[in-house]
Amino acid sequence: MSTNTDRPILELKNIVKKFGGFTAVDDLSLDIVEGELFTIVGPSGSGKTTMIRMLAGMDKPTGGDILLRGERINDVAANHRPTCMVFQSLALFPHRTVGENVEFSLKIRGVDKPTRRKRAEELLEQLHLPLSYYDKGVNQCSGGERQRVALARALAFDPEILFFDEPLSALDFRLRKTLEKELKDIHRITGKTFVYITHSLEEAMVMSDRIGIMREGRLVQVGSPDEIYNQPKDKFVAQFMGEVNVLEVEKAGEGRVRVTNNGIELAAHGMGPDFEAGFLVVRPEVVRIGDNAADMANKLTGKLFNEYSLGSRIQYQVRMAEGATWVVERLRDERYSGQLDDDVTIGWQPEDAMLVLE
Numbered sequence: 001m002s003t004n005t006d007r008p009i010l011e012l013k014n015i016v017k018k019f020g021g022f023t024a025v026d027d028l029s030l031d032i033v034e035g036e037l038f039t040i041v042g043p044s045g046s047g048k049t050t051m052i053r054m055l056a057g058m059d060k061p062t063g064g065d066i067l068l069r070g071e072r073i074n075d076v077a078a079n080h081r082p083t084c085m086v087f088q089s090l091a092l093f094p095h096r097t098v099g100e101n102v103e104f105s106l107k108i109r110g111v112d113k114p115t116r117r118k119r120a121e122e123l124l125e126q127l128h129l130p131l132s133y134y135d136k137g138v139n140q141c142s143g144g145e146r147q148r149v150a151l152a153r154a155l156a157f158d159p160e161i162l163f164f165d166e167p168l169s170a171l172d173f174r175l176r177k178t179l180e181k182e183l184k185d186i187h188r189i190t191g192k193t194f195v196y197i198t199h200s201l202e203e204a205m206v207m208s209d210r211i212g213i214m215r216e217g218r219l220v221q222v223g224s225p226d227e228i229y230n231q232p233k234d235k236f237v238a239q240f241m242g243e244v245n246v247l248e249v250e251k252a253g254e255g256r257v258r259v260t261n262n263g264i265e266l267a268a269h270g271m272g273p274d275f276e277a278g279f280l281v282v283r284p285e286v287v288r289i290g291d292n293a294a295d296m297a298n299k300l301t302g303k304l305f306n307e308y309s310l311g312s313r314i315q316y317q318v319r320m321a322e323g324a325t326w327v328v329e330r331l332r333d334e335r336y337s338g339q340l341d342d343d344v345t346i347g348w349q350p351e352d353a354m355l356v357l358e
């Protein structure tokens with residue numbers, strides 16, 4: 001949810017970044033709304049870091065303009081922008097105390113000691129760090145605590161926009177999950193604009209107001225987590241979300257498609273008037289298996305060759321005669337009661353699958 005008006009605080013207009021003959025960011029345009037948590041997601045090498053470095057003023061675009069509240073800032077250095085970067089490497093002063101780290105930017109600006117301390121204590125509280133940590137050495141803090149100190153330090157000088165370069169990627173799974181939610185809380189409490197980059201769409205889904213999916217220097221889709229999940233623009237976005245079943249299909253009639261490699265006809269929902277060929281995307285969680293598949297409009301039969309526990313859910317892999325493997329996920333109370341190597345029916349309703357063009 002955006003906390004402010006819908007005026008863009010940051011506008012990127014046709015941004016290009018070349019390294020020699022290689023184009024890392026390719027004619028990218030985007031508006032970032034004031035107060036939102038916007039995440040740029042993409043695979044390794046898609047241009048995320050290059051992008052955020054330009055936004056934070058650590059690098060200049062080869063072409064295009066970056067506007068902050070309508071003012072062109074291409075040539076404004078990082079330390080003259082009302083923005084701050086929080087890095088994965090944390091970049092804290094390891095031999096200083098938490099308090100000294102948090103107060104660093106305020107000290108540089110000549111803020112007096114009592115005011116600095118008051119602000120640092122406010123931030124420790126906001127970030128769920130005990131006040132006693134003020135005098136604790138940063139190198140005595142855990143990874144998660146250091147991450148909170150880094151965020152406190154970034155917030156201390158009250159930047160308008162905070163940029164995050166994969167800050168959580170070095171942490172273990174559970175801590176990352178906790179900090180993702182905390183970051184979202186901090187975002188809501190501060191009302192600041194956060195721009196975050198990650199290669200994990202799952203991480204982006206948890207915390208973002210909007211997500212931009214980057215591929216080869218371009219934004220392929222921008223939307224809310226729901227839009228990205230429910231209406232992926234193409235096969236790349238659909239597959240980026242995790243394990244999905246993707247079938248190459250062509251139109252076989254109104255509301256019907258034919259699977260290219262085996263000729264099987266299936267019912268398909270949401271076929272636009274121009275649809276001739278594309279991909280049918282079926283998420284594992286909409287596919288039923290065994291008796292639960294009996295009433296489904298689309299049914300296929302294959303051999304059950306693996307079953308994995310995912311905690312609350314079970315994942316099945318079903319191999320089709322032509323060699324394709326389907327992934328099915330069910331909650332435990334709908335688990336398949338048969339054996340591995342059984343011939344099983346899987347099925348889904350057409351409205352639970354998506355047709356995408358490429």
Ligand code: ATP
Pocket residue numbers: 019022024042043044045046047048049050051199
């Ligand atoms: P990762 O998730 O692995 O960090 P990324 O999406 O952040 O990847 P970038 O670091 O922005 O990707 O890199 C995008 C492309 O630009 C890559 O192919 C990279 O090799 C190239 N690149 C980045 N910086 C430079 C540079 N200084 N000189 C030459 N090529 C560069």
